[in-house]
Amino acid sequence: MLRWLLLLLALAAPPAQADVFRVGDYAIQPGMEPGSFDLSASIPSVLASNDPLGLPEGCRETARERLNEATVTRYAISIDCDRAVTAEDAIITPWAVDGGTFLSTATGTRVQQALQPTGDTLSLPIGAVAARQRALPEIAVEYTWQGIVHILGGWDHLAFVLCLCLLARGRYLLALVTTFTIGHSLSLALAFFDIVKVPVPPVEAVIALSIAFMAREAIQARAEDMADPHGRRRQLAVVAGFGLLHGLGFATVLRELGVAADERLSGLLFFNGGVELGQLIFVGCVLGVIKLAAIFDRDQWVRQAALYGAGIVGCFWMIERVAGFTLGTA
Structure with a gap:
């Protein structure tokens, strides 16, 4: 027995x-035409899907390419907006990652920061002009929880x-x-x-x-x-x-x-x-x-x-x- x-x-x-975390890697930059943006995303293959992005009002997805690798799926997505993006605008991604890294030059300023999901989605601050400064209690809760999740997983x-x-x-x-x-x-x-x-x-x-x-x-x-x-x-x-x-x-x-x-x-x-x-x-x-x-x-x-x-x-x-x-x- x-x-x-x-x-x-x-x-x-x-x-x-x-690495037991399922981390996404996101980057967004201005496109060739005014009001256009190019989003690249690298997602663990187990989470990959063709579900649509949640886009700000006045924005739409115009093209999407997907490349499947051994453990990672890469996306190249084109987005057009008929208005200027604001600091409150964000792209909601449909992939249930445990966290993500985000690099943006969409507003002409280089913004790089770590992002945490809300439920099964992650919000990319497309209109951010600077990384958000967080208070120590927020940092403490986030990283303590990440440490617990990592060791128990x-x-x-x-x-x-x-x-x-x-x-x-x-x-x-x-x-x-x-x-x-x-x-x-x-x-x-x-x-x-x-x-x-x-x-x-x-x-x-x-x-x-x-x-x-x-x-x-x-x-x-x-x-x-x-x-x-x-x-x-x-x-x-x-x-x-x-x-x-x-x-x-x-x-x-x-x-x-x-x-x-x-x-x-x-x-x-x-x-x-x-x-x-x-x-x-x-x-x-x-x-x-x-x-x-x-x-x-x-x-x-x-x-x-x-x-x-x-x-x-x-x-x-x-x-x-x-x-x-x-x-x-x-």
């Missing part, structure tokens, strides 16, 4: 990328934390999670500010390998080994190293969200805080499930099934990612 369960976990494992990061939860208990678990947090917080900051630059595909492959390694570590752990100070120091060092790698994956997401220049420091701090909050929520859920399983004397069965499942899925993701960047598709 356990064998078939583990096989099912491997087959059902979704492709896990360091990042299957590879959660799988690694799961292995930590099943490796240790009590203060030692707290030490492992804290070490992991310090590691990925440090590398997140260094990568986000371009102090450290590492190619993304190899990092993703090693992140997947870290899951398999930590699952094996937890499966083979014995009570006497866990009490050995030398063994604990080795595990803390390994977790710190893998934390540095996971932080590089977090930085990829934060960078692609298109953080405004004047929000870089605050965005980094609140995004990282959201990641930690989401991580604590997940740890609490895992410990709750283990305690519940212990009531029915099934905690060891659940522990072994989860660790073998995480190890198999980690190996699957590693092979998938290595094959991807080897073939030049990552």
Whole structure:
């Protein structure tokens, strides 16, 4: 039974990328004729559709081209307006992205900013002459939420934390999670500010390998080994190293969200805080499930099934990612 369960976990494992956000990239510029504009949009292919844009009054779409690539769909859309656009005018996009970057020269001024969706739509401020300045509370709420969403939707990061939860208990678990947090917080900051630059595909492959390694570590752990100070120091060092790698994956997401220049420091701090909050929520859920399983004397069965499942899925993701960047598709 356990064998078939583990096989099912491997087959059902979704492709896990360091970037789990579905980010759109938008640019608009004046067209060749007065009152015309050219909009380009890059959308994750899973969200692509030919649904119409929501345009300001007096504007209409005159042409649309669509190019489908491996994971991204690109649009080139021509728009004509019979009046001058105002600061209140906006284009409503129909693609349900998690966020977007926006570059506009439509008003003769270069405007670049990050945008957040409202429901399943994103509003492009076609008439903006400057990026909107946001108050700190608004920045805090947005980036904290983005951090929570990222960690709770990042299957590879959660799988690694799961292995930590099943490796240790009590203060030692707290030490492992804290070490992991310090590691990925440090590398997140260094990568986000371009102090450290590492190619993304190899990092993703090693992140997947870290899951398999930590699952094996937890499966083979014995009570006497866990009490050995030398063994604990080795595990803390390994977790710190893998934390540095996971932080590089977090930085990829934060960078692609298109953080405004004047929000870089605050965005980094609140995004990282959201990641930690989401991580604590997940740890609490895992410990709750283990305690519940212990009531029915099934905690060891659940522990072994989860660790073998995480190890198999980690190996699957590693092979998938290595094959991807080897073939030049990552």
